[in-house]
Amino acid sequence: MAFATRQFVRAASSAAATAAAKKLIIKHVTVIGGGLMGAGIAQVAAASGHTVVLVDQSDEILKKSTKGIEESLKRVTKKKFADKPEAGAEFIEKTLKNLTTSTDAAAVVHSTDLVIEAIVENPEVKNELFKRLDKFAPDHTIFASNTSSLQITNLANSTTRQDRFGGLHFFNPVPMMKLVEVIKTPMTSQKTFESLMDFSKAVGKSPVSCKDTPGFIVNRLLVPYMMEAVRLFERGDASKEDIDVAMKLGAGYPMGPFELLDYVGLDTSKYIIDGWHSLEPNNPLFAPSPLLNKLVAEKKLGKKTGEGFYKYK
Numbered sequence: 001m002a003f004a005t006r007q008f009v010r011a012a013s014s015a016a017a018t019a020a021a022k023k024l025i026i027k028h029v030t031v032i033g034g035g036l037m038g039a040g041i042a043q044v045a046a047a048s049g050h051t052v053v054l055v056d057q058s059d060e061i062l063k064k065s066t067k068g069i070e071e072s073l074k075r076v077t078k079k080k081f082a083d084k085p086e087a088g089a090e091f092i093e094k095t096l097k098n099l100t101t102s103t104d105a106a107a108v109v110h111s112t113d114l115v116i117e118a119i120v121e122n123p124e125v126k127n128e129l130f131k132r133l134d135k136f137a138p139d140h141t142i143f144a145s146n147t148s149s150l151q152i153t154n155l156a157n158s159t160t161r162q163d164r165f166g167g168l169h170f171f172n173p174v175p176m177m178k179l180v181e182v183i184k185t186p187m188t189s190q191k192t193f194e195s196l197m198d199f200s201k202a203v204g205k206s207p208v209s210c211k212d213t214p215g216f217i218v219n220r221l222l223v224p225y226m227m228e229a230v231r232l233f234e235r236g237d238a239s240k241e242d243i244d245v246a247m248k249l250g251a252g253y254p255m256g257p258f259e260l261l262d263y264v265g266l267d268t269s270k271y272i273i274d275g276w277h278s279l280e281p282n283n284p285l286f287a288p289s290p291l292l293n294k295l296v297a298e299k300k301l302g303k304k305t306g307e308g309f310y311k312y313k
């Protein structure tokens, strides 16, 4: 019995060692899209010792992204190294040394282990980008999308590396939010999945895994919840102010659903719910809201336009 157990343990640990040896250790990262999300992802990857190339369409945009990263690093450092300003300055210097920028994605992916796409939420534009980069990236390179609402499987199908393709869904603001949803499509290999989980941990996040289902975990629960709040208000059952107070004081949420909708952007929420509604027209959780549609048509998109459900002027 003891001999059999020892043999089993030895076999299992050698199998684990072989699997681990096969995993890709990600060192060089290319982040495409230097907006809100891409800049944050580039920052946390560079801060954790990866070499990062951040790509966007113009030097002007990249200058803005870099400035944003520098300011964010200063904020992080003030907290993290409150008593050690010298160590803080060294941390910023090291992080920025790991980060370069480019406007030519095809020219930089030849030496990258992982491409993280964080460009505009448009399937045609994303597919075109992945299809082009597939020709230039080495065989071992893993592709990942940060999309919030598109199917990872469809994006993977624009390449010839469906087994080395997954979702890496970060949250806004990236340097603050601890979660990453790692999305495994039916074609994503176990090795790719494990490499993406390891990378998420290496950048200081807590990864969870989810299949390629609309909204993954967080948005699948959050978006229908926010839409249900809008429907409650539309029926006249409660005021938006009272719904917000109720969810903060009764459920302990940091923001009420209308405050959250205004923060996320009403156009973004409408885009997500419309997409899901077209996939599952009979699902009442995904039904569009006349009030949300009206506010978006009036360009009242939330905080970013100065008015949504609330006024911010």
Ligand SMILES: NC(=O)c1ccc[n+]([C@@H]2O[C@H](COP(=O)([O-])OP(=O)(O)OC[C@H]3O[C@@H](n4cnc5c(N)ncnc54)[C@H](O)[C@@H]3O)[C@@H](O)[C@H]2O)c1
Binding pocket: 032, 033, 034, 035, 036, 037, 038, 055, 056, 057, 061, 117, 118, 119, 120, 121, 125, 129, 146, 147, 148, 149, 169, 170, 171, 172
């Ligand atoms: N904003 C959020 O809260 C959030 C959260 C999680 C995931 N996401 C997802 O992340 C992605 C990016 O969102 P964002 O809020 O950072 O958008 P954003 O508009 O702030 O940034 C997008 C950037 O991509 C650049 N870009 C567009 N097309 C490009 C191309 N072909 N090549 C290189 N750069 C290109 C734009 O110039 C822009 O700088 C989207 O897929 C979105 O669904 C957003």
